[in-house]
Amino acid sequence: MIEQIPQILVLLGLIVSAILTYYFKDLLAATLAAGLFSFLISLEFYILQAPDVAISQAAIGAGLTTAIFIIAIRATGRFEGENS
Amino acid sequence: MSRIVRTAADIIYPFILIFGLYVVAHGHLTPGGGFQGGAVIATGGALVIVAYSYVEVREWLSGKVLMGQEVIGLVGFIGVALLALAFGQVFFFNYLNASGSLFGIPVPYGINAGELNTGGFVPLMNFSVGCEVWGGLTLVILYMLSGLEKEGC
Numbered sequence: 001m002i003e004q005i006p007q008i009l010v011l012l013g014l015i016v017s018a019i020l021t022y023y024f025k026d027l028l029a030a031t032l033a034a035g036l037f038s039f040l041i042s043l044e045f046y047i048l049q050a051p052d053v054a055i056s057q058a059a060i061g062a063g064l065t066t067a068i069f070i071i072a073i074r075a076t077g078r079f080e081g082e083n084s
Numbered sequence: 085m086s087r088i089v090r091t092a093a094d095i096i097y098p099f100i101l102i103f104g105l106y107v108v109a110h111g112h113l114t115p116g117g118g119f120q121g122g123a124v125i126a127t128g129g130a131l132v133i134v135a136y137s138y139v140e141v142r143e144w145l146s147g148k149v150l151m152g153q154e155v156i157g158l159v160g161f162i163g164v165a166l167l168a169l170a171f172g173q174v175f176f177f178n179y180l181n182a183s184g185s186l187f188g189i190p191v192p193y194g195i196n197a198g199e200l201n202t203g204g205f206v207p208l209m210n211f212s213v214g215c216e217v218w219g220g221l222t223l224v225i226l227y228m229l230s231g232l233e234k235e236g237c
Contacts, residue, residue: 052120055123067127067134068224071232
């Protein structure tokens with residue numbers, strides 16, 4: 001039981017960050033919540049003993065995807081429904 | 085972005101670069117490899133690219149260099165694999181393994197810390213893939229940034 005506590009915490013964090021990503025109207029905050037989701041899922045991969053997949057997920061999911069979203073937000077508008 | 089973000093990106097970038105090169109170079113011993121290391125390096129490049137404006141980034145980075153890096157990686161990968169045919173072996177035969185030359189010493193027996201100089205051409209493949217992924221993913225970010233017309237924001 002004691003070794004499942006980190007997994008439970010990480011899964012709770014995953015659910016919370018996914019819900020936050022859905023509900024934020026500030027798109028920068030939503031992007032950062034999605035980055036937090038990617039970071040937590042890479043932590044979960046590491047706990048499940050797949051460090052290879054964890055490195056890929058941390059680099060692609062938390063790094064590059066967040067950077068692409070931030071560039072897209074800089075090119076358009078920061079709040080939902082602003083430039084539509 | 086602000087001056088704080090730019091200074092932090094300047095300071096952090098060399099460490100990300102070294103860590104990515106470490107993951108690439110130790111791909112045949114530890115978790116990770118060419119793709120993961122290249123993605124880590126490209127993440128560092130993306131950090132710097134996001135922190136500066138497109139006009140400033142284009143002074144140091146050109147798409148042609150990154151595309152050439154991609155070409156070098158892919159040609160190196162297939163060239164190392166095709167070189168096995170020159171030795172009279174099948175395609176992708178590991179001709180460098182235990183040959184005594186580059187990356188060629190036999191793997192030590194038993195539990196050990198891992199010998200870097202083993203693996204035959206697997207480290208060369210890792211270097212090729214790392215070079216290719218580095219160029220390719222940085223190019224994605226650079227072309228994404230080229231859509232931004234306004235500067236300095």
